[in-house]
Amino acid sequence: xxxxxxxxxxxxxxxxxxxxxxxxxxxxxxxxxxxxxxxxxxxxxxxxxxxxxxxxxxxxxxxxxxxxxxxxxxxxxxxxxxxxxxxxxxxxxxxxxxxxxxxxxxxxxxxxxxxxxxxxxxxxxxxxxxxxxxxxxxxxxxxxxxxxxxxxxxxxxxxxxxxxxxxxxxxxxxxxxxxxxxxxxxxxxxxxxxxxxxxxxxxxxxxxxxxxxxxxxxxxxxxxxxxxxxxxxxxxxxxxxxxxxxxxxxxxxxxxxxxxxxxxxxxxxxxxxxxxxxxxxxxxxxxxxxxxxxxxxxxxxxxxxxxxxxxxxxxxxxxxxxxxxxxxxxxxxxxxxxxxxxxxxxxxxxxxxxxxxxxxxxxxxxxxxxxxxxxxxxxxxxxxxxxxxxxxxxxxxxxxxxxxxxxxxxxxxxxxxxxxxxxxxxxxxxxxxxxxxxxxxxxxxxxxxx
Amino acid sequence: xxxxxxxxxxxxxxxxxxxxxxxxxxxxxxxxxxxxxxxxxxxxxxxxxxxxxxxxxxxxxxxxxxxxxxxxxxxxxxxxxxxxxxxxxxxxxxxxxxxxxxxxxxxxxxxxxxxxxxxxxxxxxxxxxxxxxxxxxxxxxxxxxxxxxxxxxxxxxxxxxxx
Numbered sequence: 001x002x003x004x005x006x007x008x009x010x011x012x013x014x015x016x017x018x019x020x021x022x023x024x025x026x027x028x029x030x031x032x033x034x035x036x037x038x039x040x041x042x043x044x045x046x047x048x049x050x051x052x053x054x055x056x057x058x059x060x061x062x063x064x065x066x067x068x069x070x071x072x073x074x075x076x077x078x079x080x081x082x083x084x085x086x087x088x089x090x091x092x093x094x095x096x097x098x099x100x101x102x103x104x105x106x107x108x109x110x111x112x113x114x115x116x117x118x119x120x121x122x123x124x125x126x127x128x129x130x131x132x133x134x135x136x137x138x139x140x141x142x143x144x145x146x147x148x149x150x151x152x153x154x155x156x157x158x159x160x161x162x163x164x165x166x167x168x169x170x171x172x173x174x175x176x177x178x179x180x181x182x183x184x185x186x187x188x189x190x191x192x193x194x195x196x197x198x199x200x201x202x203x204x205x206x207x208x209x210x211x212x213x214x215x216x217x218x219x220x221x222x223x224x225x226x227x228x229x230x231x232x233x234x235x236x237x238x239x240x241x242x243x244x245x246x247x248x249x250x251x252x253x254x255x256x257x258x259x260x261x262x263x264x265x266x267x268x269x270x271x272x273x274x275x276x277x278x279x280x281x282x283x284x285x286x287x288x289x290x291x292x293x294x295x296x297x298x299x300x301x302x303x304x305x306x307x308x309x310x311x312x313x314x315x316x317x318x319x320x321x322x323x324x325x326x327x328x329x330x331x332x333x334x335x336x337x338x339x340x341x342x343x344x345x346x347x348x349x350x351x352x353x354x355x356x357x358x359x360x361x362x363x364x365x366x367x368x369x370x371x372x373x374x375x376x377x378x379x380x381x382x383x384x385x386x387x388x389x390x391x392x393x394x395x396x397x398x399x400x401x402x403x404x405x406x407x408x409x410x411x412x413x414x415x416x417x418x419x420x421x422x423x424x425x426x427x428x429x430x431x432x433x434x435x436x437x438x439x440x441x442x443x444x445x446x447x448x449x450x
Numbered sequence: 451x452x453x454x455x456x457x458x459x460x461x462x463x464x465x466x467x468x469x470x471x472x473x474x475x476x477x478x479x480x481x482x483x484x485x486x487x488x489x490x491x492x493x494x495x496x497x498x499x500x501x502x503x504x505x506x507x508x509x510x511x512x513x514x515x516x517x518x519x520x521x522x523x524x525x526x527x528x529x530x531x532x533x534x535x536x537x538x539x540x541x542x543x544x545x546x547x548x549x550x551x552x553x554x555x556x557x558x559x560x561x562x563x564x565x566x567x568x569x570x571x572x573x574x575x576x577x578x579x580x581x582x583x584x585x586x587x588x589x590x591x592x593x594x595x596x597x598x599x600x601x602x603x604x605x606x607x608x609x610x611x612x613x
Contacts, residue, residue, distance in 0.1 A: 073470075082578050083576060083578060084576070085537045085538050085539060085575075085576040085580065086538070086539055086576075086580050087578065087580070088578045088579060088580055088581055088582075091578050091579075116470075118468075122578065123479075123483070123519070123521045124521070124577045124578065124587055125578070126590040126591075127590055127591055127592075159468040161468070161476075161479070161480065162479065162480055162483060163479060163519070164479050164482065164483065164519035164520070164521040164522055165519045165520035165521035165522075165574075166518065166519050166520065167575070167576070178479065179476060180473070180475065180476050181475035181476045181477065181478030181479060181505075181507075181511075181515065182475075182478075182511075182514075182515065183514055183515055183518040184518065184519075199470060199473055199476075240580065240581060241581065242539045242542075242580035242581040242583065243538075243539055243542045243543075243580075244542060244543075248580070248581035248582070248583075249581050250581070282538075286537075286538060286576075327580065329538060329539050329542070329580070331542065335542060339541070340538050340541065340542065343536065343537050343538045343541045344537070344538050346536075346537075346575070347537050347538070347575045347576060350520075350575050351575065353518075
């Protein structure tokens with residue numbers, strides 16, 4: 001399969017400008033600066049590229065919404081606040097091939113008319129800030145950033161802005177608040193960032209992988225890019241796979257392979273360790289619905305489930321899930337869905353910004369109830385209570401964090417209700433299990449229903 | 451009196467220059483990182499007030515930000531801080547055992563610092579290292595694929611480094 005982003009990621013020295021350039025880097029800048037900015041947006045539209053952060057919104061369309069009032073600067077802000085549990089693809093890209101992001105940013109900044117662009121990176125990725133700043137300095141020394149790039153008359157600076165530990169800042173308006181030096185409280189939309197973004201200026205916020213994908217789109221043309229993949233899932237997608245698999249890591253796929261192949265092929269996850277069975281999987285980052293093995297591998301219609309936007313969401317939330325951010329979390333037969341869901345509920349409680357009461361209060365309630373059930377202190381009615389709470393959070397908050405907190409709980413109950421009931425009927429039994437399993441502990445096997 | 455060195459003040463100015471004129475508040479997060487690094491790993495009230503004066507904003511604007519983001523420490527921490535991830539993917543790979551082991555080994559609870567001021571243990575939520583679980587952050591770097599043996603080695607290396 002043809003890789004578009006990670007093809008050269010492991011060439012010796014690719015982090016340096018010299019090697020990156022020798023391998024064909026920055027060609028897209030040379031090409032783009034001779035094009036009209038609107039034509040670049042047109043190529044991106046033709047490519048069918050969809051935002052790689054999780055929502056999957058068409059990138060070209062997002063760009064075309066950017067307001068261009070006279071005399072007001074516009075900005076491109078790259079969202080590198082990768083914090084969705086299960087997701088570590090942007091980190092991989094920035095760590096191994098940082099110039100690809102910088103190259104994509106120069107082209108995108110030119111298309112959007114941004115003379116000062118920012119990378120908002122999660123605070124914990126501190127060492128990647130150094131890698132990016134080094135790449136930026138090199139690009140500048142070599143005339144691909146700074147004043148009058150390649151004599152085109154286009155000026156562009158890129159700065160890295162480091163966050164400080166807040167999942168919510170991955171939400172684009174919270175990110176902009178944070179970039180302005182405030183708490184990461186999402187804004188009410190409208191106005192959308194395309195009209196009033198950072199410092200009330202028109203702003204486009206795009207994910208790292210999205211901006212990196214602009215490079216092959218400009219090099220090969222939008223139509224060529226659109227030929228890869230299937231349907232509205234064009235191009236390649238980075239999938240970060242983790243959990244109980246033999247080969248955790250980041251894989252670039254062309255969205256035509258099946259979920260089964262992705263899990264079991266040696267080219268990708270390499271199957272499940274110790275010959276264990278697949279129990280469940282969260283295919284697109286912790287927010288998207290968990291699916292039991294049968295629904296993961298085959299849709300409710302009986303078709304093979306494929307690794308693309310449409311197939312993963314086939315069946316809606318009743319029997320399907322979502323591509324999301326590409327954070328692929330695999331659970332083997334020994335894992336406890338209640339405990340896993342509890343850790344996610346705790347995550348969302350910790351990350352709720354606290355603005356909207358359904359999310360602020362609801363995430364805490366869900367966490368406590370799940371912990372009670374896991375610890376053998378739950379009642380059967382607690383399961384219905386959990387269902388009720390998640391339903392009252394979803395759709396009732398300013399930003400999608402509320403939905404993101406509700407969905408994992410809903411899906412866990414939807415597909416694994418018998419396992420919740422088993423916990424209630426067999427109080428404390430689950431705690432005898434050892435979740436450390438992997439490397440050094442002897443597992444105590446207690447069968448879990450479901 | 452809290453004050454950055456001239457060298458750090460130049461760094462602060464360089465950070466402020468990344469943002470448009472008059473939008474120096476945007477420099478708050480990076481400057482707080484710098485302050486935390488310079489002033490013993492945590493943000494005491496005088497430090498936050500100093501940052502407010504540098505950016506020409508009200509102290510409350512600094513407090514509300516410092517208390518919102520999990521990476522700013524509002525009380526003293528040990529020389530080495532172990533921030534162990536405990537979210538789903540790390541849990542699937544044994545993070546609970548790693549946390550229990552560190553507690554036992556250092557004889558402290560989560561959120562506590564050893565009596566010698568050497569180590570602080572914190573649990574954190576997803577740090578984006580799910581494929582390399584279990585993991586923890588130690589200062590600027592990630593320690594991944596943790597095992598008990600690896601924890602032992604890290605602790606020993608910290609102690610040796612401090613002496």
